[in-house]
Amino acid sequence: MKKKLGKFALIFPFLLWMVLLIVVPLFLIAYYAFTTSDGNVLHFTFDNFKSFIRPNFIKVLIRSLKLSLFATVICLFAGYPVALILSGNAFKKKALLLVLLLAPMWMNFILRTYAWLTILSEKGVLNSLLEAAGFNTRSFLGNEKAVVFGMVYNLLPYMILPIYTSISKIPHSLIEASYDLGSSSYGCFKRVILPLSLPGILSGITLVFVPGVTTFVISDYLGRGKVPLIGNIIEQQFSSGIEWGFGAAISIIVMFVVILCMRIINKFTDEPEVTLL
Amino acid sequence: MKKIALLLSIAMLALILPGCGSSKTKLYVYNWGEYIDESVISDFEAKYPDIKVIYETFETNEDMYTKIKPGDDCYDVLIPSDYMIGRLIDEDMLEKLNFENIPNYSYIDDKYKAWDYDPTNEYSVPYMWGVLGILYDTTKVQEDTFTWNTLFDPKYKNQVLMKDDSRDTLGIALKSLGYSMNSTDENELKEAENKLLEHKDNYFGIVGDEGMDMMVEGDAPLAVMYSGDAARCISENENLAFAIPEDGTNYFVDAMVIPKNAKHKKEAELFINFMCETDTALKNVEEINYSTPHTGAYEQLDAERRNSFQYPGEDVLKAADVYNYLGSKEKLRSEIWNDYTASIAE
Structure with a gap:
């Protein structure tokens, strides 16, 4: 009995945190999404959800999923080799590489995104260099490519770190055993390292895909407001201050779509302990 | 370990206590970002040593509305725009001003009074326009x-x-x-x-x-x-x-108003009156580039600025x-x- 109480005391701060900052806000969002008030009388309603079912809103949601998926795939293919190199012994200055990887994350996310405006804008650093080298200047911002670029730039570390952790945890004896049994280095990667790093890949995908779908800062700055994502539509409902119910309803729709996407991704692995949802 | 924790808590208390213990009245002012000459606030505190101004800023009228609507934050002076003041009046969130405490209101040019949102000039004192x-x-x-x-x-x-x-x-x-x-x-x-x-x-x-x-x-x-x-x-x-x-x-015009739940209405009116002193109004208009409704400050602006697009003719304003x-x-x-x-x- 006493032991149980001790355990509870340990988990209590986290429970309190969960309830106050996760469960209560979720209920609030549901409350706003499903109610409408005329005067002082509250009504239960599905109207906020119904008003989302229009071609242009659905298109924005599909665009968000599409761009975030692109960014996730790029992050995976660019990030996996980095994680592999980091966890191996081939690279001597591992600590330095890790610091280089993490250093941008110590800076404010909005500031980092804003800084790209100075580099990529019409009169920006990159265009000045192009001009000096005799090339035509170009417009890099205000399109879907710029938004995907921003997502990859900001979210790449979130792909690398979980993969790095899961590869580092693979016992070296397993890799040695695969070589002893006559495996090539490709075979070892395919049959030992890749399957065992799957949990890392899955958390990496979640950590990149979900913030990518819901971002609104990147599309505001690098997309110059011309590539609205679902996050922008949600933000607009709250910042304009009058459509909270609609904003809350879209948030719930996005949550369900994201959960659905994660379930599909999880289908690719049959190990129950790495299932995320 | 316990000693360190004790020391830390004492240190934190020491940081918090001067704030609680002081007898100064705290006046909460909520204005647009980059919309004041900040030295004006210290001037005000120097003139009224019993008042400490807590100055906060917002990005949009709607942000401000979202923040004050629940009513837990007690601001004493707000400086929102025309239509938002109209909304606040409509929702019974503003206090009528006592103009006896704001004698400097006479400096505000009549052509910047009696806006649609406050036709009888009971709730607001114009601050800047554009x-x-x-x-x-x-x-x-x-x-x-x-x-x-x-x-x-x-x-x-x-x-x-x-x-x-x-x-x-x-x-x-x-x-x-x-x-x-x-x-x-x-x-x-x-x-x-x-x-x-x-x-x-x-x-x-x-x-x-x-x-x-x-x-x-x-x-x-x-x-x-x-x-x-x-x-x-x-x-x-x-x-x-x-x-x-x-x-x-x-x-548009941004004007000073006092919300219903203000705790220091009298000090808020002192503040509004201070903002309408010619020196203060001049400092503000020179700092923030918008157009002043204050006759005293306007007269002291250089001719170049008075003749610029910042003070368009009556015909432009009438048609707007x-x-x-x-x-x-x-x-x-x-x-x-x-x-x-x-x-x-x-």
Whole structure:
């Protein structure tokens, strides 16, 4: 009995945190999404959800999923080799590489995104260099490519770190055993390292895909407001201050779509302990 | 370990206590960002040593509204814009001012009084005003006259910075079609939305305050901008100029008001009165580039500034629309604006 109480005391701060900052806000969002008030009388309603079912809103949601998926795939293919190199012994200055990887994350996310405006804008650093080298200047911002670029730039570390952790945890004896049994280095990667790093890949995908779908800062700055994502539509409902119910309803729709996407991704692995949802 | 914890808590208490123990009245002032000469606040505290000003800022009228609506934050002075004051009055959130405590109100020029939102001048004291217009790069744009349709001219493909603000953007489109910026007619609003979408190839970007940087850097040649922001851009890039479209524009005012739940109404009125002293008003207008309704401060401005676009003639102001709070029709405008935002990329 006493032991149980001790355990509870340990988990209590986290429970309190969960309830106050996760469960209560979720209920609030549901409350706003499903109610409408005329005067002082509250009504239960599905109207906020119904008003989302229009071609242009659905298109924005599909665009968000599409761009975030692109960014996730790029992050995976660019990030996996980095994680592999980091966890191996081939690279001597591992600590330095890790610091280089993490250093941008110590800076404010909005500031980092804003800084790209100075580099990529019409009169920006990159265009000045192009001009000096005799090339035509170009417009890099205000399109879907710029938004995907921003997502990859900001979210790449979130792909690398979980993969790095899961590869580092693979016992070296397993890799040695695969070589002893006559495996090539490709075979070892395919049959030992890749399957065992799957949990890392899955958390990496979640950590990149979900913030990518819901971002609104990147599309505001690098997309110059011309590539609205679902996050922008949600933000607009709250910042304009009058459509909270609609904003809350879209948030719930996005949550369900994201959960659905994660379930599909999880289908690719049959190990129950790495299932995320 | 316990000792360290004890030391830390004592240290924290020491930090907090002076705040609690002091007998000073705390006056909470809530204003737009970069919308005051900050030395004015210390001047006020020097003049009234018993009052400590807690100064906070907001980005948009709606942000301010969202913050004060629940009523837990007790601000004493707010400085929102016209239509928002209309909304606050409509929702019974403002206190009537006692003008006996604000003798300097007499300095406010009569032509900046009796706005639609407060026709009997009971709730608000004008602080700054301005107009909406077009900031352009004179090296790239040559026009004899500017109208809102200039922004939709096909020759300016991918060159126009629009605002990510629904009142201004819908307002421009409405005005270019000959309607009121305050229109709540569904057909007129639809027509305005279609016009905005039809010319979306002209938009270089749909931006907030970062548009000022883009204009100063010379990234874009045309932008929809408030006169005060435009003046600031021009001071940083002399190739820029500002035009007030001939088909009429928006004329706005930001005014000082006291919310119903203010705890220090008397001190708030002292503050408003202090803001209307000629020296204070002059300091503010020289710092923030908007236009002053204060006769004393206006007279001391240099002639160049008094004759600039910042003080357009009566005819311009008469033809301009002041935004109103549209009550239950706000929802319709918000739906149109959502539809526009969602359709802009297709």
